[in-house]
Amino acid sequence: MFKQFRDxxxxxxxxxxxxxxxxGAAFGKIVTSLVSDILMPPLGLALKHVDxxxxxxxxxxxxxxxxxxAKAAGDVTLNYGLFLNATIDxxxxxxxIFLIIQQANRLKKAPAAPNTKECAYCHTxxxxxxxxxxxxxxxxxxxxx
Numbered sequence: 001m002f003k004q005f006r007d008x009x010x011x012x013x014x015x016x017x018x019x020x021x022x023x024g025a026a027f028g029k030i031v032t033s034l035v036s037d038i039l040m041p042p043l044g045l046a047l048k049h050v051d052x053x054x055x056x057x058x059x060x061x062x063x064x065x066x067x068x069x070a071k072a073a074g075d076v077t078l079n080y081g082l083f084l085n086a087t088i089d090x091x092x093x094x095x096x097i098f099l100i101i102q103q104a105n106r107l108k109k110a111p112a113a114p115n116t117k118e119c120a121y122c123h124t125x126x127x128x129x130x131x132x133x134x135x136x137x138x139x140x141x142x143x144x145x
Contacts (some may be wrong), residue, residue: 028093034089055081 011025036053044050054066060075070077116125122136132140 027096028089031092031096035085035092039088040085051080052084055104056080056085 035105040052044052056067056070057078057080058064058070058075059078060070062070062073062075064070064073064075067079067081115128117128117130117134118124119126119136119138119140120135121138124133124135126133126135128139132139
């Protein structure tokens with residue numbers, strides 16, 4: 001059973017998936033920092049000093065200036081500002097993944113042009129430039145059957 005498990009783990013696609021998850025987690029932290037620390041402050045400034053992390057609705061009826069105060073008081077809140085940050089994170093990650101996949105598709109090699117053909121008479125595979133079949137000796141440059 002251990003041998004089967006080891007073989008399963010050592011398959012290429014399982015290792016690739018593990019690497020992708022680890023890189024994805026690290027990339028997610030970078031994008032979260034980009035959104036929280038780079039993009040949202042100027043956006044909040046443009047929207048008259050709005051801090052998206054402090055956009056919430058206090059469902060308990062309290063009157064708190066920040067989300068931290070509401071949580072410290074134990075009030076129930078609807079945190080739509082945090083949801084906006086998470087949505088922006090997702091859109092950025094999805095766009096970057098789209099760009100990566102688009103570039104990977106461009107780098108894929110086109111299928112190679114065939115260098116063999118089938119003899120019209122005996123149906124064996126022969127070189128594309130052949131004018132006579134080496135198997136049945138048919139003249140291939142003449143009319144096709």
